[in-house]
Amino acid sequence: MYPQQVHDYLQTFFQETNCPILTEHPYYMVVQLTEEMDKKIMNRPFYWQYVESAGIEPAPLQLTLVTDRTKLQEDINGEMIHFGSPRLNRLFEATKELGAFVKLYEYTGKGNSMTLTPWLGVNYKVSYYCHHTKEMLYSLGINLLTGQVVENFQERLKTRNLQSSIPADTFAVPYIIKPARALDRLDVLVEEMIIDDDHSWAKAAEARWLRDLEVLEYFYIDSVTKPESYELEKKALEEQYTPRIKVDMVNGGLFYLS
C-alpha cells in the first residue's frame, strides 16, 4: 500500500464507520472518533472502565493521522501512519470485524417483479506454514437452489449494485439448501483443492529439517547425556520446519442475485 492508498483507505473507513473527518488534506487528516471506534482501535480499556463506573461524559479521542510526511509542507504534529504501522494493523483488524457477515440484495434497476436467487458466498484464506509462509484466497459461491458452485465469487459481486434491503417489486426466492449445509459443502471443496495442490514445499521443509538435525546430532555425537541446549535446538527445529496448513474465513454472507 502506497501512502496514497493508505490515505484513501482511512478516508473510506472513517466515513463508513461514522467518524467525522474534521480536517481533510491530501497528506493528513484530523478525525473525531466515535465512542465505539475509540474502544476498538485506541486500546485504552481503563479509561472506558473509569468513564462507565464514574458515570462521566465520555470523550472519544481526536486523531491526527499523517499519511505522507515526505510531501507535507506544514509542520503537523500527528501520528505517522503507514503500511506496517501498528495503528493501521488495528484498523485492518477493525475492518475485518466490521465487514465479516453480510446479507445483500441486488438492485438491477429493471423494475417490475424481478426474482432473486439466493447464494452463499464465502472468502477463504488458506495458509501453508513451515519456516516460511504462502497464502491463498479462495472465493467460493454456492447457489442455494441448485447447489451449483462457482469460483472467484467476489469478482462477480463487485460489478453489481448490492443493498442491504430488498428492492420494491422484487421477490427473493427462499433457499432450498440450508446455508449450514452449503457451508459444509464449501468446506469440503476447499479441502479437496488443498489436497490437489502441489505440496513439494512440505517435502522440502522436511528434508531441510532432517539435514539440520544431522548437523545437530554430529555436534553432540560424543555426549552421552545430551545437554538441555540440544533439546532446545531440536524443539526449535521442529517449530521452524513442521509443515502446517490453516484455513480461515475472511468473510462471507447471503447474496440474493438476479
Next chain:
Amino acid sequence: MYIERSSDWKAGFLKRLEENGPWDNWTLYNMSYDMAEHNLITDFTGLQAPKYLPHFTPLAHQLEAAETVIERMNGKAILADEVGLGKTIEAGLVLKEYMIRGLVKKALILAPASLINQWVEELNNKFFIPAIAYRKKYGIDQSEIIVMSMDTAKKSPHRELIYEQDYDMIIIDEAHKLKNHKTKVYEFVQSLKKKFCLLLTATPIQNDVFELFYLISLLKPGHLGNFEAFQTSFSASKRTVEHEEYLKELVNQVMVRNRRQDTGVEWTNRKVQNIQIQFTKEEQEAYDLLTGLKDISSVFSGAFSMITLQKEICSSKEAACMTLSHMLSKCTSEEEIAYAEAVMEKLMNLEVNSKAEKVYEIISQADDKVIIFTEYRASQTYLQWYLGTKGITSVPFNGKFSKSKRDWMKQLFQEKAQVLIATESGAEGINLQFCHHVINYDLPWNPMKLEQRIGRVHRLGQEHDVHIYNLAIEDTIEQHILGLLYEKIDVFEKVVGELDDILTSYKESI
C-alpha cells in the same frame, strides 16, 4: 496432512442467520476482502517490503541477504557482510518485512552512540519506519521502534525498562563488541528475549574462534552446543580449527556474509604491500636496551608492559617516552632508576625515526591524499610535526572529536590537507572514498581492525584502486605481530569465509 480450521466465522454466521442480523456494511465487507488480498503473501519466497519502498532501490545482494534471513534463518541471523556493503540496509529490509507481515510491532536497535542518528535517519527516510533515538526524559515507550546506545542500554534504570518492553525484534550493530562473554553488555543481551534478532558485524571473529561461539550462543543458544562440547569438538588449541566443514555448515545456518566481489557492483582493487623497515643502528640499540629493562627491574618484567613499550618504540620515541616516564616513577631501587634513565636518555637522543621517513617516502611517491593510522596519540602528534617540517599538510582525527569537529576535519582533509592522521578510535563511521592510500603505521593485534580501517576508504563509491601499506620493523615485536595476524586471518577464512586482502599473501612475505 493436518488442516487447522477456525470455527469462529461459522458460529457467527449461523447465529446471525438465526437472529436475522445484525448484518455488516457492504463497503467494509469489500474493504476487508481487498485488505486480505493486499496483505496476502502469495509466494513462499520473495520479499513484500520493496513494494512499499518506492523511493529507493536496494542492491541485489542486500535484497538477497534479507530474503535469506527471513526464509532460511527464520529471522535470527548474523549479518556479516564486509565493511561498506550496507548491513544497515539489510537489517532495515528485514525489520520492514516483518512489520509488513505484522510479525514485529516493537523493535529495539542497539548501536554505538556515534551511529544512532544515522540509524534513525535511515529507518525513517529509507524505510518509513518511525524510529526515534532514546531520550531519558521522554521515556522508552515514546515509539515502538527505539534506537539506543549499547552503553546506555546496559545500565540501570534503562536496562530494566528494556526488559519490561517485550520487544519482538532486537538489532545489534557493531555486534563484535559482544565477543567477550564476561562483559556486562554480553550479560545484558543474553538476558534479553530475542524472538527475532539480527547481529551486525563485519568481523565475527577478531582473535579466535571462541568469539564466534559466544556470538552465536547469544543468537541461538545451543546452536554450537555448550562451551565444553564446543571446546572438545573444536580442539583445545585456540587457533587450529578441526572439523572445519561442519563448523562452517553450522555457522552458515545463522550467518549471511557478502563479499565485495559477490555483489555484482564493480569493485576497485586492493593493492597491498607489506613494507619491512630496518631500524638504524641507534634505534636498534635503543630497542635492545629497552628490552633489557625486563631483566633489571620488576616494574618492567610483566609481559604486558614490556610489549606495550616495545610496540611504542616501534612507533615513535615520543610514544615510548610517555609510558617510560610514567613507569619510571614506580621504580624504587637506584639500579633500576639508573638503567631506566639511561634508556630514556638513549631514546631522547635518537635523531632519526626510520618508520616516519618511510612514511614520507610513501607519501611523496603517492603524490596524492593519504590516511595514516597509528595506535598512539603521541605518534599522531609527532607525525603531524614531522610531516610539517617536510612541507606536507596534515590534519589529526580521533574518535573523541565531537561530530562537528569530525565533519570539519574531514572537510579540511578533502579540500586542503594532503594527509589525515587517525588514531584507532577514529576509524569507526567515517567514509573517505575520495582517498586511495592507507598507511598502517602501527599494526594492531587484530586483523579485523585493519579491515575496518581499510573499509573507511575501500567501500561503495570508491572509484580508484586502493593502495594499502602495512609497515613493520624487522627483528622487533612487529614481526611477531605480523605472524599472529596471518594466523588469525587463517582461522577467520576457515570458519567464516574468504577475506579481501588485508596483508599480502602469506607466501610472499615469509
